[in-house]
Amino acid sequence: MGAVTDDEVIRKRLLIDGDGAGDDRRINVLLKSFTKWCNSPGTPEEGFTQYQRMLGILAQCESSMGKTLMVYDMNLREMENYEKIYTNIEQNITSAHDKIAECKKEIQRAKRIRKNRQEYDALAKVIQQHPDRHETLKQLEALDKELMQLSHIKENVDAKLELRKKQFHVLLSTIQELQQTLENDEKSDNDDSQESPFLSVLFCKFSFGSTVFSKQHFKPSILHYVVL
Amino acid sequence: MGPVELLHMSVFSQSFSPCGRYLAAGNNYGEIALFSLSAALSPDATVQSQKPVLTFTAHEGPVFTLISSDCHLLSAGNGEISAWSWTELIKKNVKPLWTKRPNYKSSLEIPEINAMIINPRDNSLVVGGGDNNVHILDLEHGVFKSVLQGHSDYIHCVSVREREADILSGSEDGAVRIWDSRMDQSVHCIEVYKYESCARPQYGKWISCVTTDSDWMLCGGGPSLSLWHLRSLSPTSIFPLTGCQRQAAFHQDMILAVGDGPFVSHCLLGGEVKAQIPCTPQSLNTLQLNTNSTEHRVLTAGGSSDHIEVFTNLSYRAFSLSF
Numbered sequence: 001m002g003a004v005t006d007d008e009v010i011r012k013r014l015l016i017d018g019d020g021a022g023d024d025r026r027i028n029v030l031l032k033s034f035t036k037w038c039n040s041p042g043t044p045e046e047g048f049t050q051y052q053r054m055l056g057i058l059a060q061c062e063s064s065m066g067k068t069l070m071v072y073d074m075n076l077r078e079m080e081n082y083e084k085i086y087t088n089i090e091q092n093i094t095s096a097h098d099k100i101a102e103c104k105k106e107i108q109r110a111k112r113i114r115k116n117r118q119e120y121d122a123l124a125k126v127i128q129q130h131p132d133r134h135e136t137l138k139q140l141e142a143l144d145k146e147l148m149q150l151s152h153i154k155e156n157v158d159a160k161l162e163l164r165k166k167q168f169h170v171l172l173s174t175i176q177e178l179q180q181t182l183e184n185d186e187k188s189d190n191d192d193s194q195e196s197p198f199l200s201v202l203f204c205k206f207s208f209g210s211t212v213f214s215k216q217h218f219k220p221s222i223l224h225y226v227v228l
Numbered sequence: 229m230g231p232v233e234l235l236h237m238s239v240f241s242q243s244f245s246p247c248g249r250y251l252a253a254g255n256n257y258g259e260i261a262l263f264s265l266s267a268a269l270s271p272d273a274t275v276q277s278q279k280p281v282l283t284f285t286a287h288e289g290p291v292f293t294l295i296s297s298d299c300h301l302l303s304a305g306n307g308e309i310s311a312w313s314w315t316e317l318i319k320k321n322v323k324p325l326w327t328k329r330p331n332y333k334s335s336l337e338i339p340e341i342n343a344m345i346i347n348p349r350d351n352s353l354v355v356g357g358g359d360n361n362v363h364i365l366d367l368e369h370g371v372f373k374s375v376l377q378g379h380s381d382y383i384h385c386v387s388v389r390e391r392e393a394d395i396l397s398g399s400e401d402g403a404v405r406i407w408d409s410r411m412d413q414s415v416h417c418i419e420v421y422k423y424e425s426c427a428r429p430q431y432g433k434w435i436s437c438v439t440t441d442s443d444w445m446l447c448g449g450g451p452s453l454s455l456w457h458l459r460s461l462s463p464t465s466i467f468p469l470t471g472c473q474r475q476a477a478f479h480q481d482m483i484l485a486v487g488d489g490p491f492v493s494h495c496l497l498g499g500e501v502k503a504q505i506p507c508t509p510q511s512l513n514t515l516q517l518n519t520n521s522t523e524h525r526v527l528t529a530g531g532s533s534d535h536i537e538v539f540t541n542l543s544y545r546a547f548s549l550s551f
Contacts, residue, residue: 108480115481118497119444122464123457 023064030057229551233257237551239530242514243294243301245314248521250281251528252301252317253536254291255551259283260303262317263549265524268538278549284322286310293344295353297367300325302346302353307338309355309365330355330363330372343386347395347409354395354409356383362397362407376407378414384436384449389458391442402433404447406458418447418461425466426451437487441478446485448473453485455497465499475515484542486512486529494542507545509533 037050229237241254244265251263261280268277289306296302301312310324332339339358347354352373353365362376362383381401388395394415395407406416420426421433428451436449444464445456453473455465471488482502483495488511491504512531518524527539528549535548 111481115497118481121498122455123460126457126460126462126464 023061026057026061030054030061033057234534234551237534238290238513238532239534239536239551240290240292240513241294241303242516242528242530242536243296244516244518244520245301245318246296246298246520247314248518248524250314250318251516251518251536251549252294252296253530253549253551254286254294254303254305255534256290258285258287258289258291258305259551260286260291260294260301261551263536265518265521265526268547268549269524269526269540278547280549280551282317282320282322283551286312286324289340292340292342295344295346297346302344304341304344304355304357306340307332307357309341309344309353326370328365328370328372330357330365331375332359339382342382342384345386345388347388347393348390349388349393350409352409354386354388356386356397356399358382360399362386362395364395364409364412374412376405376412376414378405378407378417379403381434384434385438387438387440387445389440389442396438396440396445398435398438398447398449400434402435402450404435404438404445416461418456420447420451420454420463423451423463426454426463428452431472437473437475437485439476439478444478446476446478446483448476448485448487453487453495455483455499465497467493467495467499467501469493469495469501471511474511474513477515477517479517479542484515484517484527486515486531492527492529492537492539503543505539505542505544507531507537508535508548509537 033050033054037047037054040047040050042050236256238256239253240256243252244250245252249264249266251265252260253263254260260283262282263279264277264281267273267281270277286303287305287308287310291303291305293305294301294303296314299314301314301317303310303312308327308329310327312322312324316323329338330341341355341357343356345354346352346367347364351367353367355363355365357363360377360379360382362379363372364374364376365371366373376395376397379397379399379401380403381399383397383399385398386395387397388409393409395409396404397407398404402419402421404418404420405414406418407413408415419433420435421429427433432450434450435447437453438445438447440446440458443458445458447454447456448467448469449472453467453469453476454463455467456463467483467485469485469487473485473487473493475487476483476485481497483497485493485495489504490508490510490512491506492512492515493501494503494505495501507529509529509531510533512529514531515527515529518526518528525540526546527542528536529539530536534551536550537545537548540546
């Protein structure tokens, strides 16, 4: 582990100092050549060329410095740009989260609606199988009318039956009375014994009582017979 | 558990813990296994996390029904109801809190208990079993408060209607009875096999699954799975599923049903079968949705195999838990 890190360190230092060694070296060389040029006893041409050379080296140093400054500016601007993009993406993420939650709620609502619709459909299917309400009501009304008519008829028939019963009762009670009266008369007339066969025929006729006589018809005919 | 026993294992019942992180499953050997859902669903789950964290023998016979109240797990099989505390089970302490038996008329034969459900209105446990009666146990006082008699054959399944105080029970005699829990009387009796549209005489008349949504009821078994409107007591949709359905549930706008056949059927309320998602067991007995937790919202199905299928997205099987 220690060896690796050492290697790494050496490599890093070489990488960093590689460039720096060039620039640094150049500045040192410039300084040395400047002092040598100041103290040089050489010819003016040599001094001039040396001077030119030094200016050249100086220009090189300045340009490399300018380059690094620009790179530094560029890095700063890149950083800002990335910051902006980063915040933008964060906002997008949160809004997407919100949208997802909204959509989930929507889907729940839609599922509920769909369930209600299906329940409605199922019930509607069952209801359709039953007959229409108007028709059923009409049928009910017709049946009611028929029922009323029939009950009317029944009442009429009942009343008629009662009337006939009463009439029959009257007839039979009158017959009974007449029978009694005739028996009494026969008993009282038994001394005479002249009309007894005729009266016995009368008794037979009255004791049947099969034909229906109205009260009005009956009285005069009884009187008629009695008179006889 | 030898391989032969694993081969013959059937999972009959499941229940999620109140916190939603554990699943309890009961099999035909009388064992209850506890699975940790948070471990199985985590991104770094291994094969070991799909095995139970705890397995214990709860009853002598098969565990036909499991149900969870807010802190207890109730299990029933051969005539006895046992209660376990979830916190104790999570700590791997397998001592039951209590064991009760409903008052059966004959003491010679102990009928099995096929279905239990908790009635949240009056905190009571509705128990349906082999003695053709529905027993109601008051969970506060621990006594059996009433017996609902009326069925002529054993009861397969029970359900409660939340809005009205009604209990529904489906039995082998083909009738679904609606009981008023306040009056303890049978309010309606629907003989499903008598309706031509639902009846399937080749399968029989027994009703093996009843579930309700207060206004609507799903029932199936021998007759086809059908959706009934409870107010008018009329069948509104018949689902053309082959085989007998053993459990059905309402989920959002869909109906999930399991039964004969290695798939979970998704149906729409209108009567069409939208999808059939394949699973490994040859037939499924139980289906449960985890509504107790938001991050472990899964559907689990178990049947005639030692694997319990877990669905994280309803459209496909994610993985299996195994005993």
